[in-house]
Amino acid sequence: MNQILIVEDDESIANLQKDYLEINDYNVHVEHDGKKGLEEALNGDYDLVILDVMLPNMDGFEICKQIRLEKHIPIIIVSAKTEDIDKIRGLGLGADDYMIKPFSPNELVARVKAHLSRFTKLTQQQVPVEKEFITIDDVRIEPSARKVYVKDVEVIFTTKEFSLLLFLVTHPNTVWSKEKLFELIWEQEVFYSDVSTVTVHIKRIREKLKQNGVTSFPIETIWGSGYRFNF
Incomplete structure (x- = not known):
């Protein structure tokens, strides 16, 4: 069963995301603090990270950057920031996707499934x-x-x-x-x-x-x- 990490300071949003993902048979862990989220991402055995931008103690952009130095798992950034520059920054730091709040929980689940499926195909790809x-x-x-x-x-x-x-x-x-x-x-x-x-x-x-x-x-x-x- 895939392991998902959610780093989100809004407990209601985090719980909603967690509920929908667990309904779809994912194991989910939630952190509400930026530094704790980064520590968990680096030390835990996760298949994908869902990362908010505005977090206490460390923002999502810095967390994404630090994760990318050590791991290649899919990262989905979620944010209320709608400017193209923020989206480009997140993708430039190594995020695989950028979702703008508010969004449907079903869409989040769909994107999680797509990224995990793609990542599995790529890592298992056999070359002649x-x-x-x-x-x-x-x-x-x-x-x-x-x-x-x-x-x-x-x-x-x-x-x-x-x-x-x-x-x-x-x-x-x-x-x-x-x-x-x-x-x-x-x-x-x-x-x-x-x-x-x-x-x-x-x-x-x-x-x-x-x-x-x-x-x-x-x-x-x-x-x-x-x-x-x-x-």
């Missing part, structure tokens, strides 16, 4: 022997291990960042729209169509490679159309 690794100049991608190396030094990518990178690299010389990439990688086109998520993840991929000494990597932005890996 002939594709044990892919090399592009100083970058080596190992699909079966889901790892990326630059000059033999590992660069840490989130689950979605790695999946997006691997998809583009293994489907070169084709322009992929943001909408199609979102549909293929996130599998949430029915109830979440904010394609700015794709833009943020592409930016993070480029930044991480650049920070590790890759000055040029052939993911090209095709303005008005999407992205293309040139190989």
Whole structure:
């Protein structure tokens, strides 16, 4: 049974989320304090974290950042903040989803199911022997291990960042729209169509490679159309 952590300071909201998730056969633990929530997320054996932004002692953005340094489990940020900059910030820090309050508890359950299903598929994915690794100049991608190396030094990518990178690299010389990439990688086109998520993840991929000494990597932005890996 999947283990879910909710970090939410509003007890009524947390209890409502907990009730709906437990009805759908998830084990749920709730924390109301930011620092305690981070400690629980790092030390507990959780499959997914639902994280509010406005929390006492530590905000959800910082918690998300700290979790991502150690774990690659799905993170869903929930917030009353409706500005695009907040959504982009959350996704940029490694969150897999950003839900704006108020929302239906059934929608939350649907997103939890989708993220857990996708995460399971990705972590269990088997890659043919002939594709044990892919090399592009100083970058080596190992699909079966889901790892990326630059000059033999590992660069840490989130689950979605790695999946997006691997998809583009293994489907070169084709322009992929943001909408199609979102549909293929996130599998949430029915109830979440904010394609700015794709833009943020592409930016993070480029930044991480650049920070590790890759000055040029052939993911090209095709303005008005999407992205293309040139190989």
